[in-house]
Ligand SMILES: NC(=O)c1ccc[n+]([C@@H]2O[C@H](COP(=O)([O-])OP(=O)(O)OC[C@H]3O[C@@H](n4cnc5c(N)ncnc54)[C@H](O)[C@@H]3O)[C@@H](O)[C@H]2O)c1
């Protein structure tokens with residue numbers, strides 16, 4: 293089992309990465325935590341496959357487990373489900389020493405973390421991510437939130453988990469479209485921080501999609517390490533952490549405009565990364581190879597790269613982006629593979645110019 297430490301003073305924690313971890317999680321957690329009341333939150337797809345093994349692993353270590361599963365999907369990451377989960381915290385008599393465990397993709401992770409952060413002003417929680425996206429990104433770093441009809445992740449806070457357990461075996465049941473959506477966030481890490489990771493993806497995509505152990509460990513551990521490094525330097529996104537938002541400004545706008553129903557998060561981010569790169573090329577800070585290399589991986593993965601959405605709807609939604617300061621948009625833009633800058637030089641006129649052209653017509 294590989295361990296990556298996230299160093300955040302009193303809020304530090306470990307990310308454990310390996311195979312066959314699910315059945316052992318209860319035992320590992322019990323080494324540091326007295327048995328207690330526990331709410332295990334998951335979704336219906338994941339409950340069917342992994343609910344019992346995780347619940348049993350905690351029960352065998354004397355945790356008093358209540359399992360609650362929500363329907364799957366991004367639309368479930370809402371304040372109504374947060375209220376439902378608080379009701380369950382009360383019904384199961386959770387107190388400040390109790391434990392919340394998030395077993396699932398990013399939707400379960402973000403929502404469960406939000407409950408843990410806010411119930412009784414904060415109780416401990418653990419992330420057990422089962423999608424690639426959650427393993428490389430959402431389970432780490434403590435951004436927890438629910439969506440609002442006006443914008444993605446608009447109601448939330450920063451609240452770190454006590455530990456993250458990544459069992460790469462869970463990817464064997466992950467539908468391929470979900471795998472591809474997760475790969476989009478790995479492409480993001482390559483573009484913002486790691487040209488070598490990007491090149492690895494260019495040459496090893498077949499091994500990744502075939503879930504070969506070495507390739508999976510490489511992309512998951514490298515992504516976790518990059519995220520840990522960035523979060524350690526800027527936990528609350530004062531500055532540097534905004535680079536993790538590459539592709540998300542337009543990506544989140546696409547998700548909001550389509551009411552969180554039409555695109556997986558990773559799919560919207562992929563389109564957002566291509567548009568951000570087009571903007572960088574328009575500004576003269578990146579050359580076309582930066583676009584072509586990303587496009588080539590995305591085409592290879594079968595990612596759809598057109599939206600058919602109206603530019604004005606996307607631009608309107610952009611202004612609720614959390615990086616906007618005093619009404620000025622701030623974009624994360626690549627200068628080359630492995631390096632990005634944060635720019636406030638992008639105006640509406642340029643956005644219309646870029647968004648009005650189909651991505652492939654450039
Ligand atoms: N907090 C953060 O830093 C952060 C980072 C990135 C993304 N996110 C959030 O994460 C969410 C997207 O996460 P996601 O892509 O995991 O989506 P998701 O949670 O909706 O999971 C995708 C689908 O895969 C299924 N699934 C998950 N693991 C499975 C498995 N092992 N086997 C079979 N089915 C499985 C789920 O049931 C669901 O249907 C978005 O809400 C996004 O905003 C948060």
Ligand SMILES: O=C(O)C(=O)C[C@@H](O)[C@H](O)[C@H](O)COP(=O)(O)O
Nearest residue numbers: 429433435444445533536537540614
């Ligand atoms: O952890 C971060 O910081 C990120 O930006 C990671 C993103 O992949 C993730 O989608 C995040 O939830 C977006 O954050 P937001 O603050 O723009 O909602």
Ligand SMILES: [Zn+2]
Nearest residue numbers: 477540557561
């Ligand atoms: Zn994301």
